[in-house]
Amino acid sequence: ESQDVPREEGLDHSVSLMREGYMYILNRRKSFQSNVFETRLLGQKAICMGGKNAAELFYDQEKFKRKGAAPKRVQETLFGKQGVQTLDDNQHLNRKEMFMSLMSEENTKKFIDIHRTDWKKAVEEWTGKDEIVFYEEAKKILCQTACKWAGVPLPDEELEKRTNELASLFETPALIGPEHWKGRHNRNILEAWMKELVEKVREGEWSPDPQTALYTMSWHKDVEGERLDPHTAAVEILNILRPITAIAIYMCFTVLALEQFPEEKGKLASEPTGQYLQWFVQEIRRFYPFFPFVTARVKKDFTWSNYDFEKDTLTLLDVYGTNHDPELWDNPELFHPERFKVEENSQKYQLIPQGGGSYVEGHRCPGEGITIEAMKVCADFLLNKITYQMPEQDLSYSLVSMPSKPKSGCKFTQIHWKQ
Numbered sequence: 445e446s447q448d449v450p451r452e453e454g455l456d457h458s459v460s461l462m463r464e465g466y467m468y469i470l471n472r473r474k475s476f477q478s479n480v481f482e483t484r485l486l487g488q489k490a491i492c493m494g495g496k497n498a499a500e501l502f503y504d505q506e507k508f509k510r511k512g513a514a515p516k517r518v519q520e521t522l523f524g525k526q527g528v529q530t531l532d533d534n535q536h537l538n539r540k541e542m543f544m545s546l547m548s549e550e551n552t553k554k555f556i557d558i559h560r561t562d563w564k565k566a567v568e569e570w571t572g573k574d575e576i577v578f579y580e581e582a583k584k585i586l587c588q589t590a591c592k593w594a595g596v597p598l599p600d601e602e603l604e605k606r607t608n609e610l611a612s613l614f615e616t617p618a619l620i621g622p623e624h625w626k627g628r629h630n631r632n633i634l635e636a637w638m639k640e641l642v643e644k645v646r647e648g649e650w651s652p653d654p655q656t657a658l659y660t661m662s663w664h665k666d667v668e669g670e671r672l673d674p675h676t677a678a679v680e681i682l683n684i685l686r687p688i689t690a691i692a693i694y695m696c697f698t699v700l701a702l703e704q705f706p707e708e709k710g711k712l713a714s715e716p717t718g719q720y721l722q723w724f725v726q727e728i729r730r731f732y733p734f735f736p737f738v739t740a741r742v743k744k745d746f747t748w749s750n751y752d753f754e755k756d757t758l759t760l761l762d763v764y765g766t767n768h769d770p771e772l773w774d775n776p777e778l779f780h781p782e783r784f785k786v787e788e789n790s791q792k793y794q795l796i797p798q799g800g801g802s803y804v805e806g807h808r809c810p811g812e813g814i815t816i817e818a819m820k821v822c823a824d825f826l827l828n829k830i831t832y833q834m835p836e837q838d839l840s841y842s843l844v845s846m847p848s849k850p851k852s853g854c855k856f857t858q859i860h861w862k863q
């Protein structure tokens with residue numbers, strides 16, 4: 445019997461999770477004085493845990509699996525079915541190598557080049573407008589870059605529609621009612637679009653560049669040497685297009701950081717080597733909320749920290765709370781990029797906004813590198829390429845609604861190229 449691990453009493457705490465959002469796990473880790481506690485969520489027993497040791501445990505592939513871990517509402521919107529997120533062992537390794545093959549240095553460079561070009565084109569349009577909502581614009585830039593980089597043809601007149609469809613996949617998982625159903629509906633539309641493209645590629649009607657996601661997912665072979673069924677290939681291409689579009693959220697937080705902490709501008713300007721920019725971007729990813737937690741299930745019975753983990757128990761790793769863990773970070777509520785001078789702070793189980801552990805063997809986000817690069821392109825434009833004003837607006841962000849972002853979406857006026 446487990447004596448040291450606290451148990452939250454009551455039938456179900458899904459409502460508290462929705463009400464406390466990003467703080468749900470951390471609040472209880474603090475009040476229970478324990479990095480692991482047991483509760484009930486979504487009608488079942490659940491383990492919540494956070495901190496560096498818990499993260500290391502969570503990413504031990506012998507102890508946790510992903511099959512059946514993602515809540516249905518997340519599968520139906522954010523992830524899709526049969527995607528890499530739901531796989532374990534050899535199947536996961538095979539699929540994950542496919543993703544990582546797209547993230548070579550050369551392909552990352554290609555991504556940056558495309559993204560810079562798309563930024564320039566967008567700014568050209570902004571300079572002729574009275575006001576833009578930066579979040580909406582950033583999503584369009586990123587959707588365009590994502591499609592080009594992935595080899596997916598996207599006529600200009602479809603950009604807005606596809607951007608909105610992709611965005612609803614990450615904007616709606618935690619919503620209720622019609623707003624949530626919009627996400628499910630758009631997933632069906634997008635999967636059909638991608639499936640058709642995969643079939644065209646296979647029939648030789650469309651030939652994307654071999655380095656692209658469309659090509660790679662269309663021709664990839666699984667552990668049995670079989671091609672992915674077109675639906676699964678579609679889900680995996682969307683696993684590229686959707687999260688690239690979602691970088692818009694981090695771009696909004698980049699805007700916000702420059703507003704909230706204007707002294708950062710000077711520090712960034714006086715550090716042309718890019719070292720400080722790297723720390724700045726890391727601090728944005730640590731400090732601001734994005735993924736609240738990630739889920740898995742216990743793979744086989746084991747005991748850890750005096751607690752018996754029972755096979756199949758739903759387990760949540762506290763992503764936001766680990767990034768704000770007072771045991772790991774000095775003054776976690778202080779925005780302080782220099783903290784990354786200390787190398788330990790970047791370790792693979794401590795800074796986990798996009799998951800922890802290893803990229804290939806584990807489920808860590810394969811897009812972490814390009815996320816960081818896209819944020820750097822954004823910061824470069826905001827700091828060095830353009831000038832803009834931010835009229836009075838509500839820049840506050842919620843620690844409850846998921847995903848969070850500055851409420852106004854960051855309105856810009858008087859946008860000009862810098863001389």
Ligand code: HEM
Nearest residue numbers: 528529683684687688690691734735738798799807809811
């Ligand atoms: C997995 C966050 C951008 C593709 C993940 C995970 C998180 C995450 C928390 C789950 C880790 C786990 O399950 O243990 C983010 C955030 C992003 C971002 C905050 C910023 C927008 C990207 C980009 C791509 C991408 C740009 C692709 C181009 C994926 C894929 C997985 C994943 C395919 C599943 C990996 C697996 O299960 O092995 N991401 N991500 N993400 N991400 Fe990202």
